[in-house]
Amino acid sequence: MIANMNRRSLLSLPLAPFALAAQQRKTLKIVGLETDLVINPPRRPNYDALQQLGIHSGTVTLRLKTDAGITGYATSSFGAIQGGPRVLRAILEEEVKPLILNQDPAFPKKIRADLHRGLQYQGLTGVTQFAIAATDIAVWDIVGKHANLPVWRMLGAYRDRMPVYSMCGWYYDNDDDLSQYKKEIENALGHGYQAIKIKVGRHSLADDEGRIKVAQDLAGKRRIMLDANQVFDRNEALRRGRVYQQMGIFWYEEPLPPHDMQGYAELAAALDIRLATGENLYTKYQFNDLIQRRGADIVQPDNRRAGGVTEWLEIAAIADAAGMSLASHGGGSANMNMLCAIPNAIYMETGGPQKRMVNGEVLAPEAPGMSTGPIEAA
Ligand SMILES: [Mg+2]
Incomplete structure (x- = not known):
């Protein structure tokens, strides 16, 4: 080529x-x-x-x-x-x-x-x-x-591989016995993931606790993240967050609607568990608002909503200056190219099996550009 x-x-x-x-x-x-x-x-x-x-x-x-x-x-x-x-x-x-x-x-x-x-x-x-x-x-x-050059090398790289986790524990129809839920988690662990994420908040706190225990039994010492997808109000987010942190969860994601910046700030101050959010924030201006209020421990830009490479690098730098980490919402080669150039990046989100995964990390693409299109042969 x-x-x-x-x-x-x-x-x-x-x-x-x-x-x-x-x-x-x-x-x-x-x-x-x-x-x-x-x-x-x-x-x-x-x-x-x-x-x-x-x-x-x-x-x-x-x-x-x-x-x-x-x-x-x-x-x-x-x-x-x-x-x-x-x-x-x-x-x-x-x-x-x-x-x-x-x-x-x-x-x-x-x-x-x-x-x-x-x-x-x-x-x-x-x-x-x-x-x-x-x-x-x-x-x-x-x-x-x-x-x-691959864009991550061109930007000035920090790493050539990223730790990844699998978003695998969804809710499914007709799954009261959690058989589908268990199968999806087992599949992810079978693919070699060292960290998984599960959904919570659709039903009661007792239901959440049951789902978390099932995931912990399957995952052993591997990390578990929780995602509540904006569903709680401030009181409920705090009440459930206290339980999640007692259960040893790695991060607690998007408990509140994205516009409730003050709610995030109060929650982050009240809880010890890492608070993660940002997939529904747009541009560095909204991230800056969250970061200045110290409304998260981990910011999670999405490469459609937050902006592209140019905007991400600025969001990452603002977060880094505030002592915050970054994890992508979503995976794929565009995210990989950005994350490998960001020193405070800790995880890429993925779903199913990854072709280039070694010890829970995905190797960065080496093709010139972003690897977002077909590889062009000479
Ligand atoms: Mg999420």
Whole structure:
């Protein structure tokens, strides 16, 4: 593959014109934006405390084309909103495209500023931020490919592998005896995970305690995280949090709605257990609000809502200065490329088996760019 060759070997071979141009040019220009929309057929649903997932889901793939033949990829998946992918596609095609054509992808901070100014009318949170984040990730994919480096190496890496955990303990239909729940946890442990996460908060505290004990029996000394998906009010979050910390849980995730920053601050001060939240926060401005109030121990950006690579690095630095750790909401190669460049990152979230997992850690991708699209052969 051309991507793995050095410049000398590259120049000694007859090459496709695009590949040679990409190696020799200093500047690139974005000349096209394309999207694909895939709506998934319904599957058997699973549940957290708040949501049903699996009935309506879909993915938008973004491709940014350059005049040197390098294409930048990003994907943005929706687990629960029927119209979301179509809205995202419309924003990318109709709002982002005119703002990004003719831009130099080596300037992701300028591109982000232009998108913020250009899209502010509809607000910079919600699906608008999904579009801005996907664009940023695709831009970094181009920059990495042009430099012939995986983005985590280009950013200045801290590590070349990440500890991962499996989000495996969901709620399922007709599972009062927890047989499906147990099976999913056993599968994750069988795949070699050293940490797992389970959902709580859909039913009573006694029900939570039962689910936690089952998971602890199966997991032994491996770490268990809990996720309440925003479902409690402040009193209930504290009452249950005291029980969870007594049970030796590693972190307690998203007990309150994301806008209740003061509630998070009070809860973090009242509990010893690590408080984790952030998957529903948008941009460094919302994270900064949470962090300044000391409303968490672990911040959890999502690479659609928080923003892309550019925004994540800033969120991570603000958290690091406040002595907080970072764990991703979600996994995959975009998250890996960012996490490996973040010194205070402690975990990547995943689900099923991972191809490149060793001792509970996933090895970073070595392909140039973000590894968010197909590996391009010469
Ligand atoms: Mg969560």
